[in-house]
Amino acid sequence: MDFTTLLENMSVYFAPVKTALEGIGDKAAVAFPALAPYQESIWWMIPATAVILVLFLFVVSAALKAPKAPAKVTAKIPAQEKPRMAEKPAADAVATKEAPPAAPRPAAIEPTPAETGVFKSLKSGLSKTRDALSNGVDALFKGGRTLDDELLEELEELLITSDVGVRTTMEIIESLSEKAAGISNSAELKAELKTLLLERISFDTPPETTLNKPHVIMVVGVNGVGKTTTIGKMATQFVREGKKVIIVAGDTFRAAASEQLTIWAERSGAEIVRHKDNSDPAAVAFDGVQAAVARDVDIVIIDTAGRMHTKKNLMEELKKIRRSVSKTIPDAPHETLMVVDATTGQNALTQAQLFHETVGIDAVALTKLDGTAKGGIVIGITSTLGVPLKYIGIGEQADDLRPFNAEEFADALL
Numbered sequence: 001m002d003f004t005t006l007l008e009n010m011s012v013y014f015a016p017v018k019t020a021l022e023g024i025g026d027k028a029a030v031a032f033p034a035l036a037p038y039q040e041s042i043w044w045m046i047p048a049t050a051v052i053l054v055l056f057l058f059v060v061s062a063a064l065k066a067p068k069a070p071a072k073v074t075a076k077i078p079a080q081e082k083p084r085m086a087e088k089p090a091a092d093a094v095a096t097k098e099a100p101p102a103a104p105r106p107a108a109i110e111p112t113p114a115e116t117g118v119f120k121s122l123k124s125g126l127s128k129t130r131d132a133l134s135n136g137v138d139a140l141f142k143g144g145r146t147l148d149d150e151l152l153e154e155l156e157e158l159l160i161t162s163d164v165g166v167r168t169t170m171e172i173i174e175s176l177s178e179k180a181a182g183i184s185n186s187a188e189l190k191a192e193l194k195t196l197l198l199e200r201i202s203f204d205t206p207p208e209t210t211l212n213k214p215h216v217i218m219v220v221g222v223n224g225v226g227k228t229t230t231i232g233k234m235a236t237q238f239v240r241e242g243k244k245v246i247i248v249a250g251d252t253f254r255a256a257a258s259e260q261l262t263i264w265a266e267r268s269g270a271e272i273v274r275h276k277d278n279s280d281p282a283a284v285a286f287d288g289v290q291a292a293v294a295r296d297v298d299i300v301i302i303d304t305a306g307r308m309h310t311k312k313n314l315m316e317e318l319k320k321i322r323r324s325v326s327k328t329i330p331d332a333p334h335e336t337l338m339v340v341d342a343t344t345g346q347n348a349l350t351q352a353q354l355f356h357e358t359v360g361i362d363a364v365a366l367t368k369l370d371g372t373a374k375g376g377i378v379i380g381i382t383s384t385l386g387v388p389l390k391y392i393g394i395g396e397q398a399d400d401l402r403p404f405n406a407e408e409f410a411d412a413l414l
């Protein structure tokens with residue numbers, strides 16, 4: 001049967017349908033005079049409309065049934081992230097923003113899956129230092145060498161370039177030369193090195209006491225070291241532990257600093273207290289602590305603007321923030337945490353020492369250990385400064401902050 005014959009046959013079946021539709025069209029034209037000019041077309045417009053309607057309903061129901069794509073959220077907040085102006089607070093008002101309690105947590109800050117995963121990520125965060133140190137030691141023994149003076153000299157160079165510090169390196173080399181007879185391969189040297197490093201980075205941590213409520217932490221450091229990011233990571237961890245957290249946007253100096261912190265507040269589930277740009281940081285800190293007391297908050301973390309340790313007036317400003325906080329809670333801030341960028345090497349030590357002299361620091365967070373092969377700075381910080389190294393930052397994500405644990409650190413390194 002050819003196509004024309006097929007059409008003719010089909011038209012036999014469709015003729016009655018067409019007649020019925022034309023009938024409906026005639027009646028519609030009589031009932032609605034406005035349709036009269038289209039009377040000839042109504043008969044085909046009815047099925048066409050029906051087909052369009054069915055297709056539309058099909059598309060809508062498919063869209064509703066489709067699983068929702070997960071929100072694309074990462075905790076990475078580049079420093080230069082565009083300010084979210086829509087969130088800017090009105091004029092002088094103290095803008096406080098309570099995070100919705102039941103807000104779903106973004107995927108990027110879900111708890112880390114397993115303990116083993118935690119260690120793995122520590123290892124990969126420290127991979128540059130590990131590659132330099134661990135592979136460096138392996139390389140020393142290539143070609144069947146033994147632990148002689150020449151090899152020790154090369155090891156000395158390796159430790160110094162890893163920022164272990166000259167004095168500590170000398171001490172380590174001396175100890176190793178005394179034990180040289182018992183060390184015949186890289187595994188034995190690494191084990192001995194690990195012990196010697198551990199002796200220098202372990203310190204007695206005071207027993208965990210009950211924290212004040214609210215416990216106020218002031219975060220300080222030079223520009224760009226990772227203060228705000230570290231606050232975001234800390235808030236994430238505290239909220240996860242079930243604590244109520246307020247973060248205070250005490251950096252009113254840098255454009256978009258408050259916005260950057262607001263994003264971290266939203267992601268961590270913490271509340272934020274902020275003022276307009278360029279307002280007095282001491283006033284924001286004051287309001288933050290007042291809000292914390294009023295709202296029965298567990299932990300207050302105060303962000304401050306980055307400042308050079310050599311700028312006297314800016315260092316004085318930190319003292320003013322301290323005083324303003326202590327008006328509400330006399331012994332606050334309970335903790336002054338200095339954030340130090342590991343990639344600045346030995347300079348980091350000078351910075352930390354000067355901050356310590358001016359404002360007194362209680363603990364150090366060493367960031368960007370993932371970005372340097374000179375993770376030996378950990379040894380310099382812990383042995384020279386006399387204040388505990390509390391956290392290490394090993395990446396930009398919310399989970400990339402670890403409480404510093406000497407054994408874990410040494411294991412990840414060698």
Ligand SMILES: Nc1nc2c(ncn2[C@@H]2O[C@H](COP(=O)(O)OP(=O)(O)OP(=O)(O)O)[C@@H](O)[C@H]2O)c(=O)[nH]1
Nearest residue numbers: 079223224225226227228229306368393394395396
């Ligand atoms: N790789 C890596 N990057 C980090 C780490 N911590 C912070 N950063 C990055 O360092 C940059 C500066 O971080 P911020 O938190 O803005 O530093 P800040 O000290 O608050 O800077 P100012 O407020 O301008 O003084 C950002 O791009 C962060 O993502 C870390 O542990 N590892």
Ligand SMILES: [Mg+2]
Nearest residue numbers: 227228251257
């Ligand atoms: Mg900052």
